[in-house]
Amino acid sequence: MTHDLKILPKYFDAVCDGRKPFEVRKNDRNYQVGDLLDLKEWTPDIGYTGGSLIRRVSYFLDDPDYVKEGFVILGLCHPEA
Numbered sequence: 001m002t003h004d005l006k007i008l009p010k011y012f013d014a015v016c017d018g019r020k021p022f023e024v025r026k027n028d029r030n031y032q033v034g035d036l037l038d039l040k041e042w043t044p045d046i047g048y049t050g051g052s053l054i055r056r057v058s059y060f061l062d063d064p065d066y067v068k069e070g071f072v073i074l075g076l077c078h079p080e081a
Contacts, residue, residue, distance in 0.1 A: 001032065001033045001046065001064055002035070002036040002037075002038055002039060003029055003031070003035060003036070003037050004037065004038045005012050005023075005025070005037055005039055005040065006040055006042035006048075007023075007033070007039045007040065007041060007042065008041075008042065008043065009041055009043060009051075009054060012039060012051055012053070015053065015055065015076065016030065016051075016053055020027065021075065021076050021077070022059075022073055022074060022075050023027045023037065023039075023055075023073070023074045023076060024067075024071060024072070024073050024074075025071065025074060026070060027062060027070055027071055027072045031057060031060060031072055031074055032057065032060065033057050033058065033059065033060050034052070034056065034057060035057045036054055036055070036056055036057075036079060037054070037055050037056075037057065037074070037076070038052060038054055039052075039053050039054070039055060040052045040055040042061055052063070054079050055076040055078065055079065056076070056078070056079045057075065057076065058075045058076060058077040058081070059073075059074070059075025060072060060073075060074060060075070061073040061075075063075075065081065066069055
């Protein structure tokens, strides 16, 4: 499954250069390990900037001891990994 998602530039840049190998998201899409995230750079002022990158979900954390209820932390890797 591929999920098309908006992402703000500061987070887009950090995912793109590898500093941020995870996403914190509302768990409203039934995310699963192996899913693809099509992260599309977006700003409230401009809308979509044209920047986009694909990452694969490598890990899924929804433990309420560590994650706010209704949210998940998704570990990310390159789609080929």
